[in-house]
Amino acid sequence: MILNKRINRELKENWVRYGALAFLIIFSLGLVVSMAGSTDVVNYTIDKNNEKNQLEDGEFSVYVPLTENQQQELKKMGARTEATFYVDIPGPEKSVLRVFKNRNDINTIELEAGRLADQTGQIVLEKHYAEKHGIRVGQSIEVNQKNYLVTGIGTAPDYSNVVQNVSDVLADLKQFSIGFVDETEFNQLLADNLNVDYNYSYQLEGNLTALELKEKLVDLEFDKTRVANKYMQEIIDTIEKGKNDLSGGVNKLADGTQELANGTSSLKQGTNELADGAGSLASGTDQLSDGLEELTSANATLNQAADDVFQGMIAQVNGTFENMGMPVTVTGDNYSTVIDGFIKTLDGSDPNAVSALTTLKTQLDSYRAFKDGLRDYTNGVESAYSGSVELSEGANELHQGSVAVVNGVNALSNGSTELNSGMGELKNQVTNFINENMDYQYVNLITFLEADDNQRITSCKSDAAINKNAALIAGVMILTLIAYMISVFVIQTIDKESAVIGALYSMGYVKKELLRHFMILPMVVVTAASLLGTALGFMLIDENIKENVAYYSYPGYTIVFPPYLLIYGILLPISIALLVNYMVINHKLSLEPLKLLRREKKQHRLANVDLKEMDFINRYRIRQLLREIRGNITMFFGLFLAILLMVFGFSIYGSVSAYVSNVASDVAYNYLYLLKYPMETAPSDATKVYTESLTADLYLTGGEMDVTVQGIDDQNPYFDFPLDGEKNDVIISDSVANKFGYQVGDEITLSDNLTDRNYNFRVKAVINFASGLYIFMDIKDMRELFGQEEDYYNTLMSDQELDIEAGRIATVITVDKMVAAARQMFTMMYGLVITILGASVLLFVIVMYLLVKMMIDKSTFSISLIKVFGYNEREIKKLYLGTTFYTVAFSTLVAIPLSKMIINKVFPYMVSNVSAGMNATMSLQSDLIMVAIILGAYASVNFMISRHLKKISLAEVLKTRE
Amino acid sequence: MFIEVNDIKKSYGEGGSYVQVLKGITSGIKKGQICAILGPSGSGKSTLLNTIGGLDTIDSGSIKINNIEISKLNPKELSLYRRNLLGFIFQFYNLVPNLTVKENIQVCEYLTKTPLDLNELLEILGLTEHQKKFPSQLSGGQQQRCAIARALIKNPELLLCDEPTGALDYQASREILMLIEKINKKYGTTMLIVTHNTAIKEMVHRVIKIKDGQISEDYANTVLKPASQLEW
């Protein structure tokens, strides 16, 4: 169609306009496609690598390594396991290197250079660590005061996010990383190092679930004597000591009885030989006294041991009740009533429970019988002893009469009889009791972590996924805006040529032909721009992925072209443009030909509002604004989008910098020691705290996230909130409140994934504590809740570094480290912030320029006319650019608060994988900067437009007809 | 009769703004004739022309062109009717600004399967040397010649002209009128010319004068004065 020849010329005449729009499309698609594309590349690379290198399904750690048989047993169940024991040892520049031995089946090493270590004295390093320390294959590195030859550099799929602890907010690639040595070397290291983590990776086969595996691991027997860790051994020893004390007491008892027997026979002999002389009697009584005294002294230990056992048993019962969800605490005195009460309430409704309870009660009863018997026995010993004392006195008073001797002998005889009859029975009872009731259930399992919950494995992908979704959504918004802007321009063209179109209609052109014609240009522009933009996006993937590649540890990537992204980058913009332009242009071309010929424009009703109260300038401006209401509304949406982006950029900046400064200001202690094996007595200059790690449901992702519950006491100098209230009252940090959406008064449920137990708390208050995800409660309540002893603790807070054996420490958190981590997050976000702000300013300026220019173009005739009337440039600027100011001011006033609202809602989702709750915050300063940017952009557009205004000649009015 | 209009009535607006523009117009024009429609401003000349061109509707009456009742056609059929039968010439040319003279004419060449020879038409209209120019580079008379060429290229049976010389000076106007005359002779095109220029009535076959929505005078000329001899 010959008419289409005008398209090329139209394009040439308006190259600024179409060029700018194409630029916007190319630019935004370039950003979006490269962001989404790099996510896909990361995902693809990681998935491929995970498959190739047999990523684990999960991992667990134990106190005592599994035996060969146990591993076989697990394998039969459907869980292949591979030991991934490690030691954390010092590397160069104060770094910590976690050293593993080479892997065979699971989480195998992906080498990027060199080869695996296959002799002692060789090591393979994680690639970022090697790079940060400037180490290459063939060089050597000093680890743990020993030189190793670096034979290879690579990555491991279970450490794509190289964090030391799974709950760390960020990795510090220079300070911590992983390395691999051969088996012989590793065994040497094990021999040197006490603090080995017995970690295993597993892969599930068949129907076995992670939960079933975990339950199996909890039940696994293990050899207590093989506990290699001395601190763990201490704990086991304390428990075992109770047992030993009891059997020791019984043995002593037997010894005492033997001596007593000896004494009694001597006594008999003495009485028989009473006549033989007082001397032999005296020695007999002495001997007897000694025996009985020893026996009596054993009584205390015996009773103490029995009591320990009893308390242990009561604790077990309480634990059982808690598991069953029964909210009571039984004691040695009330158990009978309490259990009877339960049996009564159950009243046959649950026969299993009734029988369990009955068994429990019988057990406790039998124990009490034993305790009572023990008490009888000690009473017997005591009366025998007092008898012997009497005897001794009697012997001394021998001369005072034989009656006393007879009495004494009788009393002794009674005691002895009682004792002898009880003795055999007692010994049996104690032995039975120890065997039956004192088999403490040590659980070997320390941690159990599925791969999906392991941020070392997941965070790289989830990190990328969030960026991708945000980018894709922003992209659609911008594309829609652009498509709409294009249609606005097309409308302007149609309006300008309306008489021509009317003429064409009157010659017999039909709408279809003209519609097709007017669609071509916008579609060509959009198609070309989206092809270019998508191509650019794919080319920018390399640039975009840099940050991810530099932070996460995975092998080199290959660019992929996912089909959906081609659809998104090419088909979607084309479809949006097709739809928007079709609707708008079709509507415009539906006017009757006569109306088009007469240039009859549908005047918006608004354009006729009564403005007689206003002065001329304002009236004129408002008329102009209303006449161009469509352009102004489009401008509003464009500026709104730009401002939304700007607010987003500043919010990221604001929240991350607030996080940095809050971490520094909220945390009052300088050192936090999480202890794996707390020592009996804590250093006096440290504050004892009890820490448990639980998980909470995270509505943002539908998954779970770890929270740290800390039990503190009223004297804790680092916190100044009161701890009174109900037993299950907790005080949560604002970080937790933000992350999980908790409020004061909420009932919250946290769970311990290892024991599958749920704990309910009530939020009493929210306090400022930005770092991590912390919940605080009274340490006494917490010990009770988790069944710990009165003075239990596992965490120390301190102002200065503490001198603690390294083997006891699980983690040391220093405020400096926290702040450094937060700062690092800041640097990582910086690029994104700059990109977003840059894009927003570009969008702002381009949208505003194009639309203002279009409105001026439409008014060329009247501007020229006004010039002819004698208005000067200043006045003309006032009349025509003043209206733009109204729109910009209005857009700014509406868009800033609205954008903040939107971003506040959306932001938590964007940071949902960060284990800290961050609010979208903007400082007043950012607000001011933003307004300044907007004003600056407005001024520069104004400048460009006023140059354009100057160019409108007086002759325009003569040339054109309106 | 090629054109038969019978008692057509047309009004605009409602209530207070109601105006009866055509108050019962009846006439007929033979094929191949030039007819001038004269009358004071606002009398309804353009309205009549537009209704005949199918651009405007009528309230009552009938318009038959070549025996087709066009007041009964739907918009689609109307545009087909215009496409096949009509050529339009406007006071303000309405050329596509970013197409050259030749291209502007080709725009309408596209509408028919049997166009006239473009080069011949350019020659007749004296546009051969201007054919590569854009409308903005032409004088008013040249633009109107281009518009005429555009209207004629598809060899319409009926050419409707609304004040074709309204924006032109004496000399240019006369050239246009001479062209119209020439084309009528050469192609036998029936023509309706709405004009204020009373001199035109001497060169046409038929004169219809309208006043206040009604025909005040309707006559045929027996002797036609060549356009070249018109004076005003």
Ligand SMILES: Nc1ncnc2c1ncn2[C@@H]1O[C@H](COP(=O)(O)OP(=O)(O)OP(=O)(O)O)[C@@H](O)[C@H]1O
């Ligand atoms: N769309 C419309 N709505 C209302 N009134 C209209 C409309 N079009 C024309 N009119 C009125 O109809 C009347 C006739 O208009 P028309 O254009 O036919 O006059 P004309 O004879 O061509 O005048 P001129 O010589 O000035 O062109 C005028 O009074 C005009 O105001």
Ligand SMILES: [Mg+2]
């Ligand atoms: Mg008229």
